[in-house]
Amino acid sequence: MKLLKAIKRCLSGRTASGPFLFGILGFSFSAMAVSDLTAQKNRDASLSVLKFSTPSFNLSVDAFTQTAIELSPVAERGFNYTTGEWAELRKGDGYYQLGDVNFRVKSESAVGWTSYSTAAQRGAVEELENDDPGVLTVASLNATLQEGLPLEVLRFWEYADDKLVLRFEFRNTRDEIIEIGALGIPMIFNNILHEKHLDEVHAENVFFDPYMGMDAGYLQAVRLSGEGPVLLVLPHGKTPFEAYRPLLDDPMPRGITFEGFHEWMVHSKAYADDEWREAEPWNKPTSVILLPGESYSIGVELVMAESVQNIEETLIKHGRPVAVGWPGYVLPQDVAGFLFLRHEQPIASLVVEPHGALTIEEDSATQDWKKYQVKGNKWGRARLSVTYEDGTLQTIHYKVIKSETEVVADNGRFLTTEQWLDDESDPFGRGPSVITYDYEEKQKVTQDSRVWIAGLSDEGGAGSWLNAIMKQLVQPDPAEIARMEDFVNQTMWGGIQYSEGPHKFGVRKSLFYYEPTVGRRALTGRTLIIALGRPGARKLQSP
Template sequence: MLLLYSLVVSSLFAYVSAQNDGLGLSQGYSSFSTDNFNLKIVKSSQTLASLTPRGQTFDFLPFDYLSYRARNGQYHLGDITYRYRIGSASSWTSGDSAIHRAPVQTLPSNGSLASASMSATISNDQNLDITRSWRVAEEDLVLQFALTNKAKVAVEVGSLGFPLEFNSIFTGRTAEEVQAKCSLHDPYIGLDAGYVSVTPVSGTGPSLIVTPLNDTRFEGWRNLKETSYQETGYGSQTFEGFYEWQVSTLAYAENEWKNVTPWNAATSIMLRPGEQKVVGLRFSIAKDGVRGIDDTLKRVGIPVATGIPGYIVPQDLTAELHVFSNSKVISINSSPGNAFTVSSRSANTYTLLPTKSVWGRVRLAIFYADNLQQSVHYYITKPGPTVLSDLGTFSTTAQWYTNTSDPFHRAPSVMSYDRETNSPVLQDPRVWIAGLSDEGGAGAYLAAVMKQFAHPSAAEIAKLELFINTTLFGVIQNLDYSVKKSIFFHDPAAVPGYRYSPDINWSTWASWNKSQASNTGRAYDYVHVIATYWAMYRIGRAYPSLLTLHPWTWYLTQASKTVFSLMRTDASGTPVVDYALVGLMEETVIGELLTDLYRENYTLIADRVSANMSYRANLWNKQAVPFGSEMAWDSTGQEGVYYWSTYFNLTSTTTKAINTVLGYTPTVPHWGYNGNARRYWDNLYGGKLQRIERQIHHYGSGLNALVLLAHFRKNPRDMYALRAGYGGLMGPLSNVDQQGFGAASFHAWPDTLRWDVYSGDYGPGFLGLVLGSACYVARDEELGVVVFGGEMEGRSESGVVRAGDAVRRKVYVGPLGLLIEIDAGIIESVEYNEQKGTVALHLGQLDGVPSTDAATLWLKVEVGVLAFDVVTEGIARFRGGWKVPFHPDNGITQLSAVRR
């Protein structure tokens, strides 16, 4: 309902020069208030300038930067782009309302807030007449376009797009301003059920939901090209840029995207002479923020699909799909056609059994009785343990570098790899990629080592021990355990006779000389080394016979010393290592290290590590925005901030961390975006195709999943956190190809849609997968008992759960708040009784992995103060848990635990 109408002329942007004022800001704005929104529309262009939830000051649009975005070629809400062809013509004619703006012709309102003919700003197109109106539907805002064919023959519209502009501009803002003013948006490219969610960077407050109006299916998501101006830096690490909602995409599929398999089949819209088509978008408020998105979609009649455990499905697990719709499901099919066997388990609940012969992207099409069509995007992988095995083999064979005459002393090692050339990356102008440090260079060996922690191989560990005890010592300054930025560098005088490639531009800042590469002042580099040592310690502790060069105690000590080197200070107490006091990726490993130090009674060392971490956590607790970074905005530091603020019970900072992670980690029916913590600039530093774009399953997915899953374990009713967290956890599984190569990320631009060919910084994300991997049993208010990473028999107060995650050493029983973990072998199944508070475990050993005589078992109640005790005879307390022997004949053991 329209409550208030007024016309205002603002002098806010009076200083905008005429040549930069294509929008006509000098003519002022029309301001409106509805039940849910306050909004401003530019009078001259009738594009949306400001959109705030009613009663609040937070603006989803960059109104405060509008003066910098008033030029021709800069896109705004209310713009339209299109391509069409006439009759039997083969070429497409393009139209774009932003390119050469002219004041639009105001039309009678007829109940709308504003209405206009767009002829002037689309160069008076002779074949299409386009009018635009802004309307109110119930409490929502509607943007509506009417397209009319003026030609005497049929017009085929092969592209129709609506540019979306939100306040994701970080340029020139402090961290506090970004957190207070900016928002992030992500798509669900799901046809008639598609939508875009817009959430404040803080993760708090209402979210904005953009949904289709009438027959405005969400077929494509196209990145928009704009000129980059200094004031905002379009397409930079401070401003990713914008995208448009595409209703039809055939014109691009036939041209720029012709070598790509799109998210959805490309279509066009046929308009007969004189025919009109009305399309548009609806803007709604999810007052409960991200957790209220599904309810908002249901309110406006959009079908909602919920996948359990998500949309990345290993071949040995059955997935569930729950559909909520006002209309009956008529049919479900997949592309490729044999990808899933789909069965109806109950009303609107379907089981999806993946076909063993299908691997990779799958599109599931749901057809409804009201003619709506929804696409749900899946990715089928090999079984989790098989993916890990493939990665271990590939990294220690194809990526294993043995040239001991290398002047940079990089052999033997697991090197960064180029899947396009199928060769190690031995030279790159970003020298760290070829220099075994930084994320882009350390990622390869980090993934290889973390695979051994999960599923050890004697042959692979032998190679990695050799790497650690020879090559890695070149990365580390032996005297103080500091970590170099790279051991490869560009410095011809320092390596006489070495032939640097003449095809590479060695003149950029990234081509460090020897002195620059030897710098040890980047804190992020240290955590990769700490993780490597810690993983080897845990391997040796659980499988003592697999270490041959050093005992597990040596690796535990090395990890601790590297932490102390990271935290060292000068005489004044100032940190020597840059960024040591901000959150670092992979910091969960330092938490695991601290836990193990106490378990091993290394109390003095543990206390020192704890004091270092406490100092940082208390600093963060005093900061309004404790997520520091090398970049203007980042999703890296939240993992460490969450871990240590939780560890030291600093609840205010813990809350900030979980909120902001939820704000940039969507959960949608799309394998690429579900659980995908936002990243958009890291391919500049670790990928082969270097550009700013929304990255799919960069390492942020796996690491931020650790935050969400840890939060869920303490709040087992927060299903949103589990869904988003498990989606992020499974992300790194999809990065691994059928031979075992792990890619840095997937390119989201519609002209590409493929994995990057560099291994780059994949390793940190894989670490997140390994540390977070577990079978999660949860009770959903709508769906009942569900399992993520396994399968369940029985759904009352008790049930038998078969573990099916990639690692199979953890099970979290949500109804009991109990985390079960072992350090060797696997958990095959868990039987629990919620009412009696009992658990029965069936442990075994994984095929292809060395057997061990015993495992250490830990039982941790994450919610409440109760505890569990093992009641099976002959099980002794050990390292803060219990030492569980495996049966000498079949490697299987069974035991029981009961709640105290």
């Protein structure tokens, strides 16, 4: 009880500093103002923007590239899902936009894959005439793609059945077979939080989450406020969500306030054969073969859900298969899970891979939902493939883990052994403690430019020792409790938390620190940091 009270006292001494997080990068750019959209196609020469209005969305595309710079729901005109506020900064080569496409192809006579991207070297697309009232604009993309392309590539912005559609068409222009081994549509929505306060990012930005469920896959872009409406990106026609590739070549610096972009991959065989050959794919990698003169069309639909709670209902409304797992998709071997499936088509087959990794048994059914019992048998990842009678394929991914009792025990054992720091010579007085651990390097983190990570405090540094304490609440172990008592008495009280003086009961953000002018070199090279820890600690000298 004394141990828990000490932890609670330490944590209650924290202060919030949220708004600071979003103002640490020194960029400042004005949002690009695009407003007063009309109901008809309209070319604004001053802004070089094509503007369209549908019952659900206001869409503006750059006239030069025909990529989106505004996607606003009619229900909330002032909100822009795209990165339009960064349009001036991100208009050059390499910056991905909503409307770009990446792919890899090879002919029968070629040895390897050739990569193409509409974002790599920007060029003016060729707008084509069309008389289809459902087509907002269509353009040939060949002028902005690299030379030697054996395909004609068209991009369509369309509106049909109350859905805004971004569609691509590929036609083989050669006299030989062409294989498309990778095909991705960049999902570029505004998750750039640079130089904003919390209230601003809540009002202006989104985070997005993918479900790589093949034909049943979708992506949701949710405002940071959690409020509706919610943007859903759905497959158009046969556009499976096979993989989700990070776009690491986008020049926008990634960091605390920008996590980067990804693309919806329809085919991923070329990456599975090359960069991803050592990885285990979530879905079976595929490619598509185009005969001479043959065309191939893929695309995504943009629809709105009223709220986060309304997502499943909206998917059902648009005819998409829906899966709901309980308690989730990380399944302990001693927990009985349930899976609820709903689709307008009957289920034709259920296949588990690896064989025997899961046991699936039909439990019951209502008018709309089918309920299955799910049991995890083999530790590791497992894929359930659900095929419906119309050929629609839905994949559902599970991670089977040890029993709950074993997982909690393993957690406490690892924290108090592999993560246990008991170095009396540590200049910052961080031992004994449970310190941050780098699993890839298989070692404790004792130095990091983000000082709290190696300094035992704030969320990044306190998580490990707080985890070790919380474990004792549900599964106490005498040896582990003894170690945590040493941590509280020797490191937390008087170290992390002031035990005397004018700051008594105050909490240090980090026990670890360094001199910034030499710290960068010290943290990335072999030089030891010149820094002084707690009073009385020994000073390290640079060699």
